[in-house]
Amino acid sequence: MTFDFRQAGIATLKTELDAISQLEQYINKDFNNACKLILEAKGKVVVMGMGKSGHIGNKIAATLASTGTPSFFVHPGEASHGDLGMIEKGDVVLAISNSGEASEIITLLPVVKRRGITLITMTSNPSSTMARLAQINLCIKVPKEACPIGLAPTSSTTATLVMGDALAVALMQAKGFTADDFALSHPGGALGRKLLMRIADVMHSGDKLPKVSSNNTIRDALLEMSAKGLGMTAVVDDSDAVLGIFTDGDLRRLLDQRIDVHATEIGEVMGKKPTLIGPDMLAAEGLKLMEEKKINGLLVTDNDKLIGALNMHDLLKAGVM
Known part of the structure; x- marks a missing residue:
C-alpha cells in the first residue's frame, strides 16, 4: 500500500x-x-x-x-x-x-x-x-x-x-x-542594495561618461560609444546641458538609410527626448524606469547638467536586479 x-x-x-x-x-x-x-x-x-x-x-x-x-x-x-x-x-x-x-x-x-x-x-x-x-x-x-x-x-x-x-x-x-528605516537595518544583500543604493553609486561619470557635441559627426559619436562601452552617448551643448542621446538602437535604424556617418552631424539624428534621472534617486527606481520605458540606459542630470550615465548592465552588476 x-x-x-x-x-x-x-x-x-x-x-x-x-x-x-x-x-x-x-x-x-x-x-x-x-x-x-x-x-x-x-x-x-x-x-x-x-x-x-x-x-x-x-x-x-x-x-x-x-x-x-x-x-x-x-x-x-x-x-x-x-x-x-x-x-x-x-x-x-x-x-x-x-x-x-x-x-x-x-x-x-x-x-x-x-x-x-x-x-x-x-x-x-x-x-x-x-x-x-x-x-x-x-x-x-x-x-x-x-x-x-x-x-x-x-x-x-x-x-x-x-x-x-x-x-x-x-x-x-x-x-x-518606513522603508528607509528598514533599509538602515538591512544594509547587506539584495534587499539592502535595492533600498539603499542610489543612482550616483552606480553611474559612470568623469572621463568614463560618454558625451559628444551636437556638431560632432556620427562617426565621432560611434568612437565615443566604443570607447566608453555603454551602448550610447549623450549629446550636450557647451555647458553640458543635455540636448539628446544616440544609442546602438539608433545606429541600427540609421544603417537602412545609408547616411554618411563621416559627414552627418549627430545633432541631426539624435533622439531629442532622452529619459533623464537624478543622482539621488534609488537605483531600483532607475531599473523600474528603464523597464517602463523599455530602454537600456539612462542619462543622469543635476540642475539640468549632465553628470552621469548608466545602463542595465550596471544595475545587474551592482546586484540591484
Whole structure:
C-alpha cells in the first residue's frame, strides 16, 4: 500500500490554518495593552523560550529588531548562569511557553519581577504559572496540533510565530516605521542594495561618461560609444546641458538609410527626448524606469547638467536586479 504523502500534507495545512484562524479572538485588549507596554518601554524586548518555543522566540526577536523594536533573544538556560545580566530595568521580557510551565523560565521570573522588569507571556493557558506572574498574557491556544499523535509542537508553534508577527507589525505601524528605516537595518544583500543604493553609486561619470557635441559627426559619436562601452552617448551643448542621446538602437535604424556617418552631424539624428534621472534617486527606481520605458540606459542630470550615465548592465552588476 502506497502512503498518500500529499493528503497528509494537505491535512497538516488545514489544521494549522484552523489554528491561525482561532487566534483572532486573542487579538484583544491584552494584545492592545501588550503593544502599549512595549511601545512605551525605554529599553529593549528580551525574548525567552525553551525548545521549539525558543526557536520561534529567536525568530520573533529578529522580526521585532528588523521592524524598529530593539529586541534580542536570551536562552533561559544561559540566563540562569549569567546572561540574566543582559536584561536591564526598562526592558520588557517576552517569555514564551505553550504550557506556561517551562521550569527554566519560571526559575528566572522572581528575579525579573524583583528588578521591576515588565513581563509579557505567550502561553496557551491563562491560568498557568507563567501567565499568572505576568502583567499580560497573550493567549496562543490552538484546537489541536497538526501532529497526528498530538505531541510534536506544530500548530502551536505556528500560532506563536503568527502572534509574534502580529505584535511586530502592529508596533512597526504605530512607530511609523518606513522603508528607509528598514533599509538602515538591512544594509547587506539584495534587499539592502535595492533600498539603499542610489543612482550616483552606480553611474559612470568623469572621463568614463560618454558625451559628444551636437556638431560632432556620427562617426565621432560611434568612437565615443566604443570607447566608453555603454551602448550610447549623450549629446550636450557647451555647458553640458543635455540636448539628446544616440544609442546602438539608433545606429541600427540609421544603417537602412545609408547616411554618411563621416559627414552627418549627430545633432541631426539624435533622439531629442532622452529619459533623464537624478543622482539621488534609488537605483531600483532607475531599473523600474528603464523597464517602463523599455530602454537600456539612462542619462543622469543635476540642475539640468549632465553628470552621469548608466545602463542595465550596471544595475545587474551592482546586484540591484
